[in-house]
Amino acid sequence: MGRLGELEPVPRRSTVEIISDELRSAIMYGSLAPGSQLGEADLAARLGVSRGPLREAMQRLVQEGLLRSEPHRGLFVITLAEDDVEDVYLARLAIERAACRMIMARNRGEALVRLTEALQALVTAAGQRDRIAMSDADQAFHQVLVASSGSPRLERMAQTLLVEARMCLNALQEKYPEPDDLVEEHRKLVDAISDGDEERLLRLIEEHMTDSIERLRTPAV
Known part of the structure; x- marks a missing residue:
């Protein structure tokens, strides 16, 4: 770009x-x-x-x-079971950590502009309490994150994983985060990029993925 x-x-x-x-x-x-x-x-x-x-x-x-x-x-x-959740999200973590490192080293300003716009779409969907729109905006945010790395290979690898992650969520929709929590998780990522804090960004992206694994694996109450 x-x-x-x-x-x-x-x-x-x-x-x-x-x-x-x-x-x-x-x-x-x-x-x-x-x-x-x-x-x-x-x-x-x-x-x-x-x-x-x-x-x-x-x-x-x-x-x-x-x-x-x-x-x-x-x-x-393909059919995905709960056992596939960890594999999908750990693979996403590897790709998105690499994307975050590249963003911080190369084009933080451009990524910030694009991710701020993606975050606003997520805020709008969360305000409507529309689970499908929230899932769409969540996925779009992570697509923008990886695309902002400037690596077409990372982007290609992320494409399939994001579809698989969405399939997991379709089967386990009752475990999707509450709207305000989802927005806050993504806002923290944008703030870390804005502040130029790579260590915090990498920690947050890891927490985001590992929390998703735990949430999707935990039986619904």
Whole structure:
């Protein structure tokens, strides 16, 4: 990304990329439910695309780990259990810690502008007490955090993990943080970046992920 306000060419997206995004979104929101089989003809009709780019997009999601291939049976959406929570969030921690270090070393000012905007969207969703909007804004915040690192590889790795994290939350929605708590957790991250306090930022991102693991693993009362 260039300097703030600098115009850059708009990236062109292929049909395969667009289909991949549609499939990820359907998996994330549960319209393609965990464990469900993907019917090629049905999906091609629903998306209004030919089977060639659809197959390529589905194979891309197999490589990402969101779909699994079973010989002689076809493709299925992965199923995540509570045991997967720790693995997902520890992987996210590794990526987001690296992103935080890069932000503090390279482009803290730009990251602060983008994350402040993402935080405001989370504040708005929390004020509406809309759990889906809160989840969307929460995910968008972390996407911006990783993207602000300037590393396309970290961004690619984070993409699948954020979808998997959302799948965990869909199954365990009653354990999602209270709106005010969620906002405060993210506000502290922005404040640490604003203050230039890398040590505090890294501690907060670790607490954010480990607290999520504990919250999602603890039986609901």
